[in-house]
Amino acid sequence: MHWTKGQVQYQDETLSMGAVTAVNTSHVARQQGFAKESTARALTRQFEEGLLVSSLGMFDQAFYNKLGFGTGPYEVLVQFAPSTLQVSGGFSPPPQRLTSDDYEKVYQALLNRRKNHSATDLLEAGSILAEMEWTEKPFGVGYFDGANNT
Numbered sequence: 001m002h003w004t005k006g007q008v009q010y011q012d013e014t015l016s017m018g019a020v021t022a023v024n025t026s027h028v029a030r031q032q033g034f035a036k037e038s039t040a041r042a043l044t045r046q047f048e049e050g051l052l053v054s055s056l057g058m059f060d061q062a063f064y065n066k067l068g069f070g071t072g073p074y075e076v077l078v079q080f081a082p083s084t085l086q087v088s089g090g091f092s093p094p095p096q097r098l099t100s101d102d103y104e105k106v107y108q109a110l111l112n113r114r115k116n117h118s119a120t121d122l123l124e125a126g127s128i129l130a131e132m133e134w135t136e137k138p139f140g141v142g143y144f145d146g147a148n149n150t
Contacts, residue, residue, distance in 0.1 A: 001020070001022065001023050001038040001039060001042055002020070002021050002022040003018055003019060003020045003042045003045075003046065004019055004021055004122050004123065004124050004127060005017070005019075005051065005122075005123045005124075006055075006121055007120070007121050007123065008053050008055065008118065008120045008121075009116065009117055009118060009119040010053075010117065010118070011117055014115075015052045015053050016050065016052050016053070017051060017052070017053040017054070017120065018042070018043070018045075018046030018049070018051040018053070018055070019056065019057075019120070020039060020042055020043075020055070020056035020057070021056075021057065021122070023035050023038070023039055023056075035063070036063070036066060036067065039056075039067060040067060056069065082095070082141050093144060095142065096141070096142055096143070097139055097140075097141060098139060098141065098142045099132075099139055100129060100133050100138055103128045103132055105142070106128050106132070106140065106142070107125040
């Protein structure tokens with residue numbers, strides 16, 4: 001089980017948050033309550049540390065119902081080839097390919113983005129590296145200003 005500190009935008013306020021990012025058990029340990037117990041302990045620790053919100057990425061709604069979580073919006077993943085984009089006018093400078101070596105720049109760009117209601121940030125750059133390396137050939141496309149900021 002893994003959790004990390006973060007923050008969530010609630011209307012015009014930024015609230016502290018604890019995000020459960022992974023709950024793993026072996027085949028042998030399943031159905032013995034270890035995942036539920038460790039997740040409950042993480043939620044208790046988040047409360048004890050004064051975090052105002054707890055969140056998690058779901059894999060099984062019934063499991064999380066037992067811990068008091070409801071359903072949020074579903075994640076929709078879209079994949080496309082950037083070469084298929086047709087944009088009028090040009091970009092200066094041109095887009096650059098980003099790999100997992102650029103995870104800290106991607107992390108800073110995420111922290112500095114415009115945030116609307118329910119926007120969340122995990123407060124460890126390593127979480128971005130983990131997400132970027134989750135796929136076999138991770139990459140993205142980004143734009144940098146003259147100071148090499150995304």
